[in-house]
Amino acid sequence: MKKKTFAATLVLFIVFINSGMLIVSLITWRESIAAEREKVLAEHFVISSGLIGDMQAVKNRGGDVEGSMAELMRTYSRYSQNRNNQLAVSCGSDWIYYAGEKAPEGDPESFWNQVDQSERLVFMQKKPSAGLCVYGRFPAPFQEYGLWYRADIEDTMGTWRIMKNMLFVISVALTFLFALFLVEFLDILFKPLREISAASRVIASGDYHTRLHVGGQDEIAVMAGNFNLMAEQVESHIQMLQDTADKKQRFVDNFAHELRTPLTAIYGYAEYLQRVPVTEKERFECTQFILSECSRLQNMAYQLLDLAALREVQMESCQAAELFRRVCEIMQVKAEKKGILLSCSCHQEKLAGNMELLITLLNNLVDNALKASSPGTDIRLEAKEADGKLILEVKDQGIGMTKEQMAHIKEAFYRVDKSRSREAGGAGLGLSICERIMQLHRGEMVFESHPGKGTTARLIFPI
Amino acid sequence: MAEILIVEDEPSINELIRRNLSLTGHHCTQVFDGCEAIEILGHRKFDLIILDIMLPGADGYEVFDQAHGIPVIFLTAKSELSDKLRGLTRGADDYITKPFQMLELAARVEIVLRRTKKSEKYFEMDHVKLDFESRRIFVDEKPVDCTPKEYELFETLVRNRNIALSRERLLDLVWGYDFEGGTRTVDVHIQRLRAKLGLDKQITTVYKLGYRLEAPL
Numbered sequence: 001m002k003k004k005t006f007a008a009t010l011v012l013f014i015v016f017i018n019s020g021m022l023i024v025s026l027i028t029w030r031e032s033i034a035a036e037r038e039k040v041l042a043e044h045f046v047i048s049s050g051l052i053g054d055m056q057a058v059k060n061r062g063g064d065v066e067g068s069m070a071e072l073m074r075t076y077s078r079y080s081q082n083r084n085n086q087l088a089v090s091c092g093s094d095w096i097y098y099a100g101e102k103a104p105e106g107d108p109e110s111f112w113n114q115v116d117q118s119e120r121l122v123f124m125q126k127k128p129s130a131g132l133c134v135y136g137r138f139p140a141p142f143q144e145y146g147l148w149y150r151a152d153i154e155d156t157m158g159t160w161r162i163m164k165n166m167l168f169v170i171s172v173a174l175t176f177l178f179a180l181f182l183v184e185f186l187d188i189l190f191k192p193l194r195e196i197s198a199a200s201r202v203i204a205s206g207d208y209h210t211r212l213h214v215g216g217q218d219e220i221a222v223m224a225g226n227f228n229l230m231a232e233q234v235e236s237h238i239q240m241l242q243d244t245a246d247k248k249q250r251f252v253d254n255f256a257h258e259l260r261t262p263l264t265a266i267y268g269y270a271e272y273l274q275r276v277p278v279t280e281k282e283r284f285e286c287t288q289f290i291l292s293e294c295s296r297l298q299n300m301a302y303q304l305l306d307l308a309a310l311r312e313v314q315m316e317s318c319q320a321a322e323l324f325r326r327v328c329e330i331m332q333v334k335a336e337k338k339g340i341l342l343s344c345s346c347h348q349e350k351l352a353g354n355m356e357l358l359i360t361l362l363n364n365l366v367d368n369a370l371k372a373s374s375p376g377t378d379i380r381l382e383a384k385e386a387d388g389k390l391i392l393e394v395k396d397q398g399i400g401m402t403k404e405q406m407a408h409i410k411e412a413f414y415r416v417d418k419s420r421s422r423e424a425g426g427a428g429l430g431l432s433i434c435e436r437i438m439q440l441h442r443g444e445m446v447f448e449s450h451p452g453k454g455t456t457a458r459l460i461f462p463i
Numbered sequence: 464m465a466e467i468l469i470v471e472d473e474p475s476i477n478e479l480i481r482r483n484l485s486l487t488g489h490h491c492t493q494v495f496d497g498c499e500a501i502e503i504l505g506h507r508k509f510d511l512i513i514l515d516i517m518l519p520g521a522d523g524y525e526v527f528d529q530a531h532g533i534p535v536i537f538l539t540a541k542s543e544l545s546d547k548l549r550g551l552t553r554g555a556d557d558y559i560t561k562p563f564q565m566l567e568l569a570a571r572v573e574i575v576l577r578r579t580k581k582s583e584k585y586f587e588m589d590h591v592k593l594d595f596e597s598r599r600i601f602v603d604e605k606p607v608d609c610t611p612k613e614y615e616l617f618e619t620l621v622r623n624r625n626i627a628l629s630r631e632r633l634l635d636l637v638w639g640y641d642f643e644g645g646t647r648t649v650d651v652h653i654q655r656l657r658a659k660l661g662l663d664k665q666i667t668t669v670y671k672l673g674y675r676l677e678a679p680l
Contacts, residue, residue, distance in 0.1 A: 260561045260562060261473050261475075261476065261561065262475075263561075263562050264476055264479075264561040264562035264563065265473070265475040265476055265479060267562050267564075268476070268479040268483075268562070268565065269475075271564065271565050272479065272482060272483065272565065274627070274672065275565065275626045275627035275628075275669070275672065275675070276486060276625055276627070277625065277675070277677055282482075285478075289475045289478070289479070292475070417519075
């Protein structure tokens with residue numbers, strides 16, 4: 001990119017500076033030629049007028065105009081030759097006089113034919129040196145005659161050539177200077193790009209905290225800003241992945257821990273039965289422990305399977321009233337056994353969801369509430385709409401939870417009261433399953449609890 | 464006969480430990496949460512505490528701080544090194560990770576008790592008496608003439624009484640891992656012990672497993 005910019009800019013510069021120089025030299029050339037032309041024409045006029053006067057005088061005296069031409073021209077010739085100019089006079093188709101050794105090139109008659117009396121022929125001659133030639137016809141009675149005058153402009157051309165070479169040298173020097181400047185300038189211009197590239201490498205190597213310094217308002221600053229935004233996104237995504245991986249790891253750790261207790265018990269009692277002489281009573285007790293630990297493992301396996309199976313659900317329109325009715329039907333017996341009053345309140349609330357899963361979800365929550373409640377208290381199921389969301393509430397007046405317990409309740413295998421949960425055969429996966437079901441419904445499950453006052457579980461569904 | 468406090472919140476495991484330790488004649492007290500353990504430590508003396516780390520109420524480390532010099536064996540499902548180090552740098556005597564084997568538990572308890580000189584000095588059963596310090600066996604108060612291997616075999620049976628020990632295990636414990644002879648050696652020595660000590664009925668052969676010394680609890 002930098003090389004391309006450099007090459008393109010340099011080529012443009014060379015083209016412009018050289019065309020500039022070319023135009024300057026062309027204009028100078030034309031102007032100096034024009035000045036020379038004026039001068040030559042003026043000189044031609046002076047010489048012609050003088051010569052015509054002289055010729056008139058010779059004719060008036062009755063002399064031979066043609067014969068005395070050399071005599072007439074001498075002064076002019078001397079004057080011109082000093083300046084390396086040439087003079088010639090034509091009459092008809094011949095040069096009747098010329099200064100110097102050679103007659104001018106070209107046919108006098110063709111010159112004569114090309115012009116009439118009022119104008120003069122001006123043309124350039126390159127050989128043997130640069131010269132400007134003028135040919136003009138004389139007025140009557142000397143209309144047969146014409147004067148050819150050639151001014152040497154080698155000096156002027158030389159000056160112009162020197163100037164042209166100078167311009168070329170200057171353009172080359174300028175080009176070099178410009179190239180040097182351009183390299184430095186591009187270096188400064190591309191510095192932010194280099195920084196961005198360095199930062200990307202650092203990020204690619206795993207350090208996601210790297211940010212660019214954003215200064216100014218230009219495109220590069222915007223780009224750096226976007227780059228930082230991208231880095232932030234990447235970092236947060238990586239963090240999210242890390243969190244998910246941590247969560248999975250915690251789950252596996254907890255799972256291993258959870259497996260160890262029943263396994264220890266089963267192994268221990270089996271070993272005990274095998275190695276120790278036991279009475280019938282002892283045998284029953286030991287096998288009872290083995291059986292209950294086995295059923296605990298079985299429970300855990302089923303719940304884990306449930307959790308694993310919860311991938312996709314069929315959504316349908318569910319009536320809150322119907323949902324509550326079915327949950328109460330299932331939980332009523334258990335509640336009555338504990339002496340707890342289970343009540344519902346709802347209107348015409350509807351929600352999109354899977355009925356069976358929602359029943360499982362509410363059963364779990366009501367079951368938890370039952371475990372936390374003491375006889376004579378109430379558990380209330382309530383449905384209501386607020387802020388464009390549907391809220392299902394399970395409210396108990398049980399023992400409640402501390403802040404610390406609340407922080408862990410959604411973790412798999414966490415149990416607020418280990419021993420009671422164990423007696424009830426819980427695996428500590430109930431709320432994990434609830435949370436998963438809520439995720440599938442794109443809803444949210446929040447808890448509000450005060451120790452000694454009770455707990456409210458709130459299920460918030462989008463409508 | 465040592466007084467042992469078992470602090471473990473899982474009833475099945477607590478009970479399992481109690482049963483195992485009772486076999487070798489220890490007297491156990493069972494406690495199921497941390498607060499209860501701290502309370503009982505306030506007014507009773509124990510020779511050894513077997514302590515779970517994850518406990519309701521107060522955790523194992525808090526209970527440990529109240530132990531005041533009583534030897535402690537930590538019992539935990541966590542086998543991570545950091546937890547082991549944390550327990551041991553605080554002065555715990557040993558560690559057992561779940562799941563554990565009966566013999567491992569018995570052996571570790573025995574080692575800690577021996578180190579703290581709380582292990583029994585004698586073992587008596589019917590007419591037989593074993594003196595752990597002088598390493599002699601008495602039958603009806605008269606010393607029995609027996610080889611060192613016979614003595615060690617009997618001591619091993621006594622220390623793991625009521626628990627069946629396989630021939631291989633007995634070989635390992637008495638003769639050591641590098642012993643070249645077969646398990647027949649164990650059978651021969653058991654026969655001799657039975658004859659010398661008159662314990663035909665008490666040293667029983669357990670089907671497919673090995674031998675067991677059955678002593679009254």
